[in-house]
Amino acid sequence: MKNIQFEDLIVFEDENYIVVNKPPHLSSLDERAGESTSLLQLARLYDPKAQLAHRLDKETSGVLVIARNPEAYRHIAIKFEKRMVKKIYHAVSDGRHDLDDVLVNLPIAILKKGLVKIDYQEGKEAETLFKTVEIFKQHTLIKCMPITGRLHQIRIHLSCLKAPIASDEQYGGKKPYLSEIKRKFHLKKLTEELPLINRVALHAHSITFEDMDEKLIEVSADYPKDMRAFVTQLRNNS
Numbered sequence: 256m257k258n259i260q261f262e263d264l265i266v267f268e269d270e271n272y273i274v275v276n277k278p279p280h281l282s283s284l285d286e287r288a289g290e291s292t293s294l295l296q297l298a299r300l301y302d303p304k305a306q307l308a309h310r311l312d313k314e315t316s317g318v319l320v321i322a323r324n325p326e327a328y329r330h331i332a333i334k335f336e337k338r339m340v341k342k343i344y345h346a347v348s349d350g351r352h353d354l355d356d357v358l359v360n361l362p363i364a365i366l367k368k369g370l371v372k373i374d375y376q377e378g379k380e381a382e383t384l385f386k387t388v389e390i391f392k393q394h395t396l397i398k399c400m401p402i403t404g405r406l407h408q409i410r411i412h413l414s415c416l417k418a419p420i421a422s423d424e425q426y427g428g429k430k431p432y433l434s435e436i437k438r439k440f441h442l443k444k445l446t447e448e449l450p451l452i453n454r455v456a457l458h459a460h461s462i463t464f465e466d467m468d469e470k471l472i473e474v475s476a477d478y479p480k481d482m483r484a485f486v487t488q489l490r491n492n493s
Contacts, residue, residue, distance in 0.1 A: 261297040266318070267474045271327035271467055273298070273305070276476035277319045279454050283310035294319065309335060309404065317344070317459025318476045330467050335404065341463040344399040344409055345388070345478075347456040347485060348418040349429055352395045354385045359412040363405045370425060371407045373415065381405040383412045391489040392436050394421060398460075409457060421456040421485075428455070431485070436492045452485040 259278065267274040275294070277283070282293045284307065298305035298321050308320040308331045322328035334340050362378030363371045372378075382402035389396040395418065399409045410426045413419055419428035430450035434440040442448050461475035478486065 259292070259297060261301045264297075266476055267472065269466070271323055272308075272331070272472065273302070273321040273323060274462065274472075274474040275319050275321065276479075277311055277316055277459075278479055279314055279316045279481065282313045283307055283319065308332065309340075311459055312407070312455070312457075314454040315344075315457045315459060316476075316479045316482065318342075318462045318474055319459065320462060320464070327467060331464060334464050338402060339464065341461075342401055342404075342459065343461045344401070345458045345460045345482075346397050346399050346409060346413060347421045347431075347452075347482075347489070348395045348397055348413055349421055349431075350393065350395065350418055351390050352387060352397065352416070352418045353390070354387045354395075354397060354416070354418075357385045357416065359383050359385065359415060361412060361415055363408060363411060365406055369406075371405070371411050373411065379403075379405060381408050381412070383409055385413070385416065389490075391493040394431065394436075394489050396486065396489075399457075410455065422450060422452050423455040423457075431456075433488060433492075436489065438492075451488055452481050454481070456482060456485060458482050 264275040266276050284295050285293045302323055304324055306322045306328045308322050311319055360382045361373045363381040364374035364378040365371050384400040386398045388398050401408050414426040419426050421428050421431045432448055463473040466472050
């Protein structure tokens with residue numbers, strides 16, 4: 256992830272909070288190997304007191320809140336704890352699904368490999384609300400509203416609905432190819448077809464929370480280039 260300018264990621268900023276549109280393939284926090292750049296590193300070059308209020312998976316793009324001082328961090332941490340932060344994600348799932356405010360309430364346990372499973376004995380409570388936005392030929396754009404904030408919650412809950420996210424091979428998703436959705440598709444000789452999106456097709460679309468003065472902050476983030484191109488191809492070939 257070279258040449259990322261932190262200023263270019265900012266979609267909202269005041270004296271207490273910065274909200275950014277995190278690009279895919281950028282880690283939220285420093286990785287153990289310590290080799291690649293993280294969003295936290297970039298944020299602290301911009302504001303030395305920066306603290307991430309939450310995190311997104313490395314492959315997931317979209318809105319992420321950064322606190323600029325300890326008081327702002329404590330304030331939003333309490334809001335998250337009390338489930339007073341509203342987050343909306345967009346996911347492109349394999350298959351056609353008509354989900355009309357479907358609530359999934361399945362407990363999640365973390366495995367050693369950084370993956371999760373549904374576990375009624377050891378798992379922690381996890382709830383997500385899903386609503387179909389648009390149905391394509393072989394895929395569905397789904398609005399995902401997590402009520403709790405467990406690791407990989409949206410990914411495994413959609414998998415449980417038999418609607419795994421495109422390119423999410425860890426939870427049953429398949430890499431999407433243009434040849435599967437486009438009629439009269441011709442691949443040039445001696446070339447290998449690349450997937451329409453090469454990461455989990457999940458984007459944190461918007462976040463809403465009350466700031467320290469009880470003013471409502473509502474911020475949304477546009478799809479990054481790969482997700483935008485993927486959805487455009489699905490629309491054009493449905």
